[in-house]
Amino acid sequence: MTPSERPPWRRDPFIAAVGIAAFVGLLMTLPVPEPADPPGGPLPETTFAVVDVAVFDGEEFRPHRDVWVEDGRIRAVGQRLRLPDDLPRVDGGGHTLLPGLIDAHTHTYGLVLTDALRFGVTTVFDQFTSPSILVQKRAAREDLSRGNEADLFSAGNVATAPGGHGTQFGVPIATLTTAGEASTFVRERKEEGSDWIKIIWEDGGTFGADIPTLDRETIAAVIEAAHAEELLAVIHVSTLEHGLAALEMGVDGLVHVWGDEVISEEDASRFAEAGVFVIPTLSVRVAAAGESLGPDLLEATAPEYVSPMQRQTLTQTFPRPVGTSEASIESVRRLHAAGVRILAGTDAPNPGTGFGISMHGELRLLERAGLTPAEALAAATAHPPAAFGIEDRGRLQRGRIADLLLVAGDLEGDLTRTTAIAGVWKDGFPVEAAWATSPEPR
Amino acid sequence: MDASAPPVLRRRLWWHVRIALLETRFQFLSSLRLPAFAVPTLLFPVFFYLFFAVVFQSGGASLVAPTYMLATYGVFGVLGPSIFGFGVGLAQERDTGALLLKRTTPMPAGAFLFARVGTAAIFGAVVVGTLFLLAGFAAGVELHRSQWFSLAGIILAAVLPFSAIGLAIGAWAKQQAAVAIVNLAFIGMSLISGLWVPIYMLPNVMQDIAVVFPTFHLGQLALKVIDLDLGGPVWLHLVLLVGQTAVCLAVAAAGFRRFSGR
Numbered sequence: 001m002t003p004s005e006r007p008p009w010r011r012d013p014f015i016a017a018v019g020i021a022a023f024v025g026l027l028m029t030l031p032v033p034e035p036a037d038p039p040g041g042p043l044p045e046t047t048f049a050v051v052d053v054a055v056f057d058g059e060e061f062r063p064h065r066d067v068w069v070e071d072g073r074i075r076a077v078g079q080r081l082r083l084p085d086d087l088p089r090v091d092g093g094g095h096t097l098l099p100g101l102i103d104a105h106t107h108t109y110g111l112v113l114t115d116a117l118r119f120g121v122t123t124v125f126d127q128f129t130s131p132s133i134l135v136q137k138r139a140a141r142e143d144l145s146r147g148n149e150a151d152l153f154s155a156g157n158v159a160t161a162p163g164g165h166g167t168q169f170g171v172p173i174a175t176l177t178t179a180g181e182a183s184t185f186v187r188e189r190k191e192e193g194s195d196w197i198k199i200i201w202e203d204g205g206t207f208g209a210d211i212p213t214l215d216r217e218t219i220a221a222v223i224e225a226a227h228a229e230e231l232l233a234v235i236h237v238s239t240l241e242h243g244l245a246a247l248e249m250g251v252d253g254l255v256h257v258w259g260d261e262v263i264s265e266e267d268a269s270r271f272a273e274a275g276v277f278v279i280p281t282l283s284v285r286v287a288a289a290g291e292s293l294g295p296d297l298l299e300a301t302a303p304e305y306v307s308p309m310q311r312q313t314l315t316q317t318f319p320r321p322v323g324t325s326e327a328s329i330e331s332v333r334r335l336h337a338a339g340v341r342i343l344a345g346t347d348a349p350n351p352g353t354g355f356g357i358s359m360h361g362e363l364r365l366l367e368r369a370g371l372t373p374a375e376a377l378a379a380a381t382a383h384p385p386a387a388f389g390i391e392d393r394g395r396l397q398r399g400r401i402a403d404l405l406l407v408a409g410d411l412e413g414d415l416t417r418t419t420a421i422a423g424v425w426k427d428g429f430p431v432e433a434a435w436a437t438s439p440e441p442r
Numbered sequence: 443m444d445a446s447a448p449p450v451l452r453r454r455l456w457w458h459v460r461i462a463l464l465e466t467r468f469q470f471l472s473s474l475r476l477p478a479f480a481v482p483t484l485l486f487p488v489f490f491y492l493f494f495a496v497v498f499q500s501g502g503a504s505l506v507a508p509t510y511m512l513a514t515y516g517v518f519g520v521l522g523p524s525i526f527g528f529g530v531g532l533a534q535e536r537d538t539g540a541l542l543l544k545r546t547t548p549m550p551a552g553a554f555l556f557a558r559v560g561t562a563a564i565f566g567a568v569v570v571g572t573l574f575l576l577a578g579f580a581a582g583v584e585l586h587r588s589q590w591f592s593l594a595g596i597i598l599a600a601v602l603p604f605s606a607i608g609l610a611i612g613a614w615a616k617q618q619a620a621v622a623i624v625n626l627a628f629i630g631m632s633l634i635s636g637l638w639v640p641i642y643m644l645p646n647v648m649q650d651i652a653v654v655f656p657t658f659h660l661g662q663l664a665l666k667v668i669d670l671d672l673g674g675p676v677w678l679h680l681v682l683l684v685g686q687t688a689v690c691l692a693v694a695a696a697g698f699r700r701f702s703g704r
Binding site for chain 2: 012013015016019023026028030031032033034063064076078079080081
């Protein structure tokens with residue numbers, strides 16, 4: 001039988017065409033992913049997934065991940081997660097998802113915790129506030145219900161001398177004078193709800209003032225008393241000399257880097273060996289030196305997202321320049337190179353800084369000090385809770401609170417993209433982006 | 443050009459197509475009737491996938507493994523028919539004299555090659571279709587439509603470089619030796635290139651060796667569609683693949699010249 005004698009449906013070209021059509025038909029019936037909404041519209045709450053997103057998990061960047069949130073906590077992070085069909089999804093393509101930022105040095109009053117949250121700062125480590133605020137905000141840390149404020153952890157009342165730094169705000173605070181008062185003072189702070197002890201060592205020398213401060217013996221006694229109560233002791237210093245002396249006294253962390261001189265590599269190694277962490281607060285250091293990032297941050301942000309208070313503090317200036325930004329940034333570079341754990345903190349709302357918004361500037365300053373984008377972000381996410389012994393946040397990891405920041409773009413390539421905020425979730429609830437209710441989607 | 447040329451050319455082109463399709467039909471039927479060829483090439487990848495990707499992974503939290511294995515077992519699935527068809531089949535036809543007989547017929551050499559590649563592609567398409575059905579409806583793999591098509595396209599395109607390997611073996615080896623060599627190449631290349639066990643789980647030395655084999659590059663290109671590759675650039679995989687295929691074809695050509703001169 002020759003081909004021409006076969007009926008048409010048995011001829012080779014016909015069979016080939018049918019075969020190809022069947023194969024294409026098969027490909028057309030195969031399952032495709034459930035549709036995911038791009039982040040522009042209303043964001044889902046408490047139980048949802050962000051799919052196919054680049055994540056920064058607290059340590060490093062990982063492409064093409066799915067992050068599954070359930071009842072306000074992270075249920076799973078991974079590639080190609082087996083997600084329930086009815087789970088609301090946000091399409092994370094072209095975006096980066098990271099843990100909510102943690103500002104390790106702030107001062108809390110008014111609406112600042114709301115301001116922080118709108119800029120993706122979901123937790124603040126306050127380094128001096130009224131004990132009444134501390135008590136009032138404590139419950140929200142554990143509570144996963146809808147809220148509009150960042151969580152607060154705080155030193156509460158600082159350890160300072162009568163008339164010393166910290167007493168100038170018109171609010172009466174507890175002070176101490178001698179080493180003998182240290183253990184009582186620390187115990188009272190613990191009972192008041194302080195999460196750690198912050199000590200002020202500030203004689204005003206760097207800004208041309210002469211103010212009372214604790215003596216070395218008392219500072220050492222407070223550190224010892226804090227450790228006896230199983231609390232961390234952190235310290236405010238303004239000079240390298242005081243920083244090195246505090247290191248000798250066994251302090252756990254510095255809440256500023258100094259601005260007077262650049263640390264030597266040998267001394268930087270001593271900080272690393274002692275395991276002391278440093279919160280450089282470069283935002284306030286450069287502002288004190290007269291080089292605030294405030295104007296840049298305001299220019300990069302649409303006006304409706306900046307509250308009047310944020311605008312006010314960002315545009316304020318120090319009465320006269322204190323220290324140099326070079327001494328601060330170069331010191332951070334050496335501390336980081338020596339292996340010292342650096343934590344991101346802004347000292348907001350001091351002049352030249354704004355609550356929340358300045359964390360985005362702090363990340364850029366840390367990058368200027370030699371941290372990679374991943375290291376700078378780790379300093380603002382995983383490292384602060386680790387340094388302060390807090391375990392429920394700071395990483396994209398199963399079981400952690402779903403405090404999330406979604407930004408448009410690739411942070412690994414361009415850290416300034418952190419301000420391109422596409423979504424913020426606190427305890428799994430999406431946060432309103434504009435400070436006043438605004439109809440404009442971001 | 444002569445006015446009568448176009449119809450003649452058209453007729454001659456049609457004649458070539460018909461011959462090629464006819465030869466493919468017979469090649470496919472004869473391969474299908476050869477259980478030693480048909481059974482392992484069809485069943486190996488499908489059973490591997492069924493056990494390792496469907497049964498072992500059922501209920502897992504992530505679909506990475508079944509998705510990953512879909513790409514690698516897919517490439518493995520076309521490797522079999524391609525190198526067995528050419529490697530063993532060609533050596534066999536040459537040693538039995540069938541090849542010499544075919545050369546005395548008016549059938550163009552192109553039709554002969556087309557039929558072999560086409561047969562491998564048909565077997566490959568059956569394997570890929572079965573794997574995709576298992577992946578989509580049993581393992582729970584979900585891909586975007588464009589990913590399903592790209593993956594199928596890349597896997598089926600692998601028939602060409604793999605056939606070149608088979609051609610090189612078949613052109614040189616005697617029938618008995620060809621079976622051993624093809625098996626060695628089949629298993630060795632699959633293993634080293636990460637088609638059975640993910641390449642990142644293999645020792646680094648093996649990963650370095652894998653770069654030599656087209657199987658590695660096809661595996662990586664297929665995995666790139668689903669974002670699970672090692673991250674090498676596409677152009678580099680393509681350049682190396684073209685180079686490796688050219689080497690195989692040159693080796694095969696040399697083998698045929700020797701055969702013809704004998």
